[in-house]
Amino acid sequence: MRHEQRSSAATPHVIQGEPPLRKQPRPRCALCGHFSGVLHTGLHDRLFGAAGTWDLVSCTNPGCGLVWLDPMPSDRELGKAYEAYPTHAATAPRATPLNRMYGAIRDGYLKRRYGYHQGTGPRWLRHLAPLVWLHPAGPERFGASAMFLRAPSPGARLLDIGCGNGMMLLRLQALGWDAEGIDADAEAVKAAQASGAHARHGTLAAGDYPNDYFDAILVNHVLEHVPDPLQLLTYCRQILRPGGSLVVITPNTDSWGCRRFGRNWRGFECPRHLYLFNVRSLGCTARKAGLIPSTLNTLAKGADHILSMSRFLERHENTGTPVADRKYRVSGMAYLTGERLLRLWNTSVGEELLMIATK
Ligand SMILES: [Zn+2]
Numbered sequence: 001m002r003h004e005q006r007s008s009a010a011t012p013h014v015i016q017g018e019p020p021l022r023k024q025p026r027p028r029c030a031l032c033g034h035f036s037g038v039l040h041t042g043l044h045d046r047l048f049g050a051a052g053t054w055d056l057v058s059c060t061n062p063g064c065g066l067v068w069l070d071p072m073p074s075d076r077e078l079g080k081a082y083e084a085y086p087t088h089a090a091t092a093p094r095a096t097p098l099n100r101m102y103g104a105i106r107d108g109y110l111k112r113r114y115g116y117h118q119g120t121g122p123r124w125l126r127h128l129a130p131l132v133w134l135h136p137a138g139p140e141r142f143g144a145s146a147m148f149l150r151a152p153s154p155g156a157r158l159l160d161i162g163c164g165n166g167m168m169l170l171r172l173q174a175l176g177w178d179a180e181g182i183d184a185d186a187e188a189v190k191a192a193q194a195s196g197a198h199a200r201h202g203t204l205a206a207g208d209y210p211n212d213y214f215d216a217i218l219v220n221h222v223l224e225h226v227p228d229p230l231q232l233l234t235y236c237r238q239i240l241r242p243g244g245s246l247v248v249i250t251p252n253t254d255s256w257g258c259r260r261f262g263r264n265w266r267g268f269e270c271p272r273h274l275y276l277f278n279v280r281s282l283g284c285t286a287r288k289a290g291l292i293p294s295t296l297n298t299l300a301k302g303a304d305h306i307l308s309m310s311r312f313l314e315r316h317e318n319t320g321t322p323v324a325d326r327k328y329r330v331s332g333m334a335y336l337t338g339e340r341l342l343r344l345w346n347t348s349v350g351e352e353l354l355m356i357a358t359k
Contacts, residue, residue, distance in 0.1 A: 032059060039067060040268070054270040069271060105129070109139065119176065145171060147168065147172070148295070151175070158216040162184075166193070179197075214244060216244055219236065219247070220248075243358060251277075256342055257339075282353050291358070292357060297353075300343055307331075
């Protein structure tokens with residue numbers, strides 16, 4: 001990864017009226033202890049307007065690849081980075097003919113590929129499974145609807161860490177999992193509970209759950225937000241039962257989008273994304289936590305969203321999020337197709353990392 005010199009342009013940028021967040025230095029890699037090199041300087045939150053200017057650094061050990069904010073928001077001030085972060089209520093998709101067809105193909109694929117019977121409609125739907133290849137995102141987007149987990153045995157317990165509005169919890173409950181979730185966003189948890197999901201408000205703490213308790217744990221776009229990813233995975237290992245599956249999805253700093261858009265890549269999201277990974281650093285974090293990765297690769301399924309957002313950020317200087325208009329939907333489909341083709345000869349270019357690990 002190419003390193004730059006810190007420039008004098010990295011003077012504090014303060015959104016008008018907001019004091020900057022207090023920061024703490026993180027000069028060394030949390031995984032291997034090497035010093036860092038500067039990756040991007042003078043970044044600020046162009047999505048949700050949190051105060052402050054931020055520098056991203058990466059580990060100088062070529063065998064590691066961890067990327068992090070240095071300095072980082074102090075632990076007590078992290079909440080301020082989320083003050084304008086939107087909480088989305090869970091909404092069921094509209095019952096259009098296209099959405100019904102999508103749902104039937106998804107259910108057929110989950111039956112055939114992952115062995116689901118409960119919550120997936122009549123048996124004949126399994127014959128529709130090959131149609132997943134017609135979708136621009138391919139099978140990945142359909143597998144992600146069950147978080148790439150095989151059908152559970154009766155009573156199997158699942159924990160979704162950072163469950164948000166509970167949409168995934170509801171889906172997995174319908175598929176037969178005894179699913180529960182936890183999230184630090186009180187509004188999101190209220191929305192989850194209102195829609196019938198088993199969710200609670202708070203952050204994980206030692207002693208919350210018995211050891212060897214869950215058959216599956218989800219850490220879906222959460223690892224990049226926590227101040228100590230190794231501690232989180234170590235706790236996951238403790239409460240995962242032997243033979244259970246931990247599923248982690250997080251942005252990939254070796255992706256096509258990160259290389260193409262640089263400082264405008266949507267995946268950086270300063271200052272809420274504290275640590276960012278590639279295949280090497282995520283595998284290293286898992287092994288240090290005592291986990292054994294059985295799957296560790298990249299996903300292109302989010303390329304339409306991530307790359308069209310990155311393109312918007314590249315073209316617009318001001319804070320703001322792109323409107324989901326036809327132009328961005330078309331460019332998103334083009335990016336998605338392009339990334340899937342690129343990944344045929346370089347498997348590391350997907351926008352997200354997928355790790356499934358056991359203990
Ligand atoms: Zn390192």
